[in-house]
Amino acid sequence: MTINCKGKLIDLSTSKVMGILNLTPDSFYDGGKFKNESEILSQVYIMLKAGATFIDLGAYSSRPDANHISEEEELKRLLPIVTLILKEFPEALLSIDTFRSQVAKQGIEAGASLINDISAGLLDEKMLETVAKLQVPYIMMHMKGTPQTMQQETNYKNIIKEMLFYFSERIAKAKALGIMDVIVDPGFGFSKTREQNFEILKQLELFKLLEKPVLIGVSRKSMIYKTLENTAQEALNGTTVLNTIALQKGASILRVHDVKEAVECIRLLEQLKS
Template sequence: MTINCKGILVDLTIPKVMGILNVTPNSFYDGGKYKKESEILSQVEKMLNDGAAFIDVGAYSSKPNAEFVSEQEEISRIIPVVDLILKHFPETILSIDTFRSQVAKVAIESGAAIINDISAGMLDAKMLEIIGKYNVPYIMMHMRGNPQTMQAMTTYEDIVKEMLFYFSERVAAARSFGINDLILDPGFGFAKTIDQNYEVFQKLELFKMIELPLLVGISRKSMIYKTLDIGIENALNGTTVLNTLALTKGAKIIRVHDVKEAVECVTLFTKINL
């Protein structure tokens, strides 16, 4: 199971870790933390040294009820960061967390290798066309509505069945644009209650039937710290537990704030299972 990142075939037989770099002032965990060039480069260097295979850069917070950011503002935040990282760490495989086709286009043209779309193309009708044109790996997440409305859209008859149908439709749409490398993200915390998050997690193996790599992003999310009744700053241990379980259930990429601990999960999992 491989994905083609700018001509480099990345083998997902051994799961990989994606490090999160938010360049937003309002992300739920690390918003506003990385503003200066030196801070960005220091964090990227740390994540790469800790074993991140990918760095996922986001400039529009997708936390519940996140405020609107214009397309131009998102571009003005993200492109200088892409340029900065690739200037200093040219071998980095950059993923761009965006649901806007124009942001995706300029980021790919600046050297980004993957697009990570929380809407699977549902919030921008041109997204699949752009991904098909540039033929980059595309992460498709399950969500209803948008970051401003998703928490009011949590009514399902059978959440996993409906998610599988959603992904089958989105995969078919992506294939119609010639997109080769697709990755599925169940979207923990997006249009799902805490109990629904755990129901999806419990049945994670069912997503294997789509026969595509699975990305799991639960790093420091409310499903962890609210369940444990702790602060978000104390949610690393819970994150590590769930990342380990996600690997046993078939996750091929785990998306995290804390790369070192996630890489240790993968190393020990691989020692036992591969």
């Protein structure tokens, strides 16, 4: 399985790591941590040196109860950082974490390589056609409602069945528009209870039925620290455990705050396979 990022074929038969760079003041783990250009470039350098294939830039916090911000504010936070990073690291493959088509368009035009959309095109009716025109890889996540309402949207008769139906429908729509490189993200923590998150992880291999690469984002999330009765700051070990399980069940990309540890997971499991 490969995806095309700016003419560069990325082989996902060996799992890859996507490093998280939050450009928001209110993200659940590292909000407001990177306050100036040198801190941002230093963090990108650390992630790339540790083995990140992608860097995911988010300028809109999607944590539960996060503040809604305007499109203008999101662009103001995002675009200068895309330019800054690519000036210093021109080969970096940047992912734009947004559900807004205009932010996606301007992020790609500024030099980013792929789009990561928590809503799979359902929060902006122009998103899929925009991605089709841009001809970039598209990560579509499963979520019900919005970041502000998702915690009230956790009723399912059969969560895995409903998620597979959701992805089948969204993939078909994307394919009809000419989007070929699609990656699916089960959306751990988005419109799901802790128990539902673990049920999805338990049955993760069923997502292979979609015949698309699967991205997993459990890094330091509440499903870990609430289970272990600690904090997001103490959840690295738990993250590593769940990432290892996800890899064994077929995950192609790990989206993480801690790149070095995720890369080590992949290297050790690859050694085990060989």
